[in-house]
Every structure is written in structure tokens, then in C-alpha cells.
Amino acid sequence: MSGLTVRRTGPRGSFAAVDGVSLEVPSGTTLGLVGESGSGKSSLAGAIVGLVPVQSGRILIDGRETRARTVRDRRRLGRRVQIVLQDPDTALDPRMTAGQALAEAATVYRRLDRAARAERVTELLRLVGLDPGLAGRLPRQLSGGQRQRVALARALAVEPGLLIADEITSALDVSVQASVLNTIRGLQRRLGLSMLFIGHNLPAVCHVSDAVAVMRHGRIVETAPTETLLRAPRHPYTRTLLASVPSLRTPLAGERPT
Numbered sequence: 001m002s003g004l005t006v007r008r009t010g011p012r013g014s015f016a017a018v019d020g021v022s023l024e025v026p027s028g029t030t031l032g033l034v035g036e037s038g039s040g041k042s043s044l045a046g047a048i049v050g051l052v053p054v055q056s057g058r059i060l061i062d063g064r065e066t067r068a069r070t071v072r073d074r075r076r077l078g079r080r081v082q083i084v085l086q087d088p089d090t091a092l093d094p095r096m097t098a099g100q101a102l103a104e105a106a107t108v109y110r111r112l113d114r115a116a117r118a119e120r121v122t123e124l125l126r127l128v129g130l131d132p133g134l135a136g137r138l139p140r141q142l143s144g145g146q147r148q149r150v151a152l153a154r155a156l157a158v159e160p161g162l163l164i165a166d167e168i169t170s171a172l173d174v175s176v177q178a179s180v181l182n183t184i185r186g187l188q189r190r191l192g193l194s195m196l197f198i199g200h201n202l203p204a205v206c207h208v209s210d211a212v213a214v215m216r217h218g219r220i221v222e223t224a225p226t227e228t229l230l231r232a233p234r235h236p237y238t239r240t241l242l243a244s245v246p247s248l249r250t251p252l253a254g255e256r257p258t
Contacts (some may be wrong), residue, residue, distance in 0.1 A: 001021065001023050001060065002058045003022055003058065005019060006054060006055055006066070008043065016199075017043040017077075022220070023220065024196070024201070027192075028192040029194065029211070030208055030209045031196050031197070031210070031213060032205035032206065032209030033197070033198045033205070035200065036216070041166070045164050047059070048196070061162055072158045080161045081160050081164065081165070082155035082160040082163055083155065083164040083165075083166060084155050088139070091154060092147060093210070096138050097136050098137055098150045099125075101122045101150065102120070105157035110156075121135055124157055125150075128153045128156075129183050163194070163223070165184065168180065169204055185207065188208065195208075203245055206229075210225065211224060
């Protein structure tokens with residue numbers, strides 16, 4: 001994306017939720033996007049998938065500019081980019097079993113007979129670390145972590161060129177968070193996914209990301225490979241984020257270890 005601007009309306013009038021942002025997710029890598037609540041992360045994600053109007057700028061996926069002005073545009077965009085949100089219930093129909101939801105997603109862009117659909121559902125469930133026996137369960141019969149994995153599998157069913165994970169572990173228990181993060185990391189390596197992983201939890205973002213972009217007040221203040229960001233952050237805001245997480249705090253350039 002290049003020079004992306006998204007305007008929102010708040011109590012004080014219109015403001016730039018995303019202010020001239022330029023970012024690149026290299027093919028087969030995960031770019032983390034971290035920042036506090038209200039920094040513009042979700043507005044950026046919504047703009048990429050066509051859920052939020054773009055004021056100016058360009059969004060390119062696989063070198064082609066995306067547009068979401070019509071239903072046909074959004075359908076085409078869905079084949080190229082998928083998003084998984086914090087609340088899996090937004091993606092899962094409470095009346096459909098996990099297997100039905102995955103079968104529906106798997107047949108959006110291609111035809112599969114009954115046997116092939118069942119095989120694809122089993123494959124998708126195993127891909128995200130779930131027992132295929134859960135295919136017959138409704139969302140309310142699954143745990144929070146299981147629902148999130150089904151939502152992830154649903155997004156992967158169309159084999160998108162870009163997967164956006166927007167705060168997908170923030171509503172989960174700590175132990176479940178770790179398990180889901182490890183699954184995502186394994187999926188990225190196994191499938192060679194291109195992923196934008198969004199969160200406010202710096203350890204979680206760093207755990208799965210090859211590089212990290214730091215967002216504040218609608219702007220990207222720093223982007224660097226994960227290890228570089230941890231060892232030698234340049235922007236004061238990044239330093240503040242690191243200082244708030246002692247387990248991630250490493251000596252900055254020019255400092256002596258304590």
C-alpha cells in the first residue's frame with residue numbers, strides 16, 4: 001500500500017485514522033503491525049479488505065491495485081485477501097456447523113463434489129490443529145480458541161494471496177493465545193503465507209513476525225526486521241513499548257546491559 005489515508009468522524013469532527021501510510025508485506029513473510037488502541041490499525045485492515053472507504057492512496061496485492069467499489073469488486077478481492085478478526089463469531093454463522101462453514105468457504109471460488117468437500121473440510125481442520133471430529137459442532141459447542149481456529153481455517157479455505165489477522169488472540173486466555181500463535185507461525189512457514197499480523201501485544205506480534213511496523217496516531221513511526229527492532233529501536237514510542245515489556249527489553253544501541 002502507498003500513501004493510504006482513511007478518514008473517520010469522531011466527537012471532534014473528521015480526522016485521519018490512517019494518515020498517508022505506506023507498507024509492504026513481502027511475499028511469503030509476516031509483517032507485524034503494532035500500536036495502542038486507537039492508533040489506526042483496524043481502520044487500516046478494514047481499508048485493505050474493502051470494509052472501510054479509502055480517502056486517498058493505493059492498495060496493491062500481488063502487484064495489482066485493489067478496488068472494492070462494487071459487489072463484484074469485493075468478491076474478487078475476497079479471493080486475494082482474507083481477514084480474521086478478534087471475535088470469531090463475526091465470521092461464523094451460529095446456525096452452521098464448523099464443517100458446513102468450511103465447506104461453504106471452500107466452494108465459493110471452485111466446484112467440489114460431496115466427497116471432495118468432506119475431504120477439504122478434514123484437511124482444513126487438521127491444518128489449524130483441530131480434530132476433524134469437531135466438524136459437526138456448532139460454534140456455541142466450541143471453545144473460544146477452537147472457534148478462532150475455525151475462523152482461521154475458513155479464511156485459508158480460499159487460499160488467499162494475503163491473510164490479515166486483526167487482534168485474533170487478544171480475547172483468548174494466555175495459554176490458548178500461545179497455542180494459536182504457534183499454529184499461525186507454523187502455518188506461515190508450512191504454506192509460505194503472506195500475512196499482516198495486527199496487535200497491541202508486542203510479544204505476540206514479535207513472536208510470529210519477520211518484520212514489525214509500529215503505528216501511532218494513524219502513522220507508521222518505525223518499520224524494521226523483528227530482531228533489529230528489539231535490539232535497536234529508533235523511535236521513542238517504540239522504545240516506550242519495549243520498556244513496558246521487561247521480558248523483551250534488550251540493551252539499546254550504546255547502552256550497557258544491567
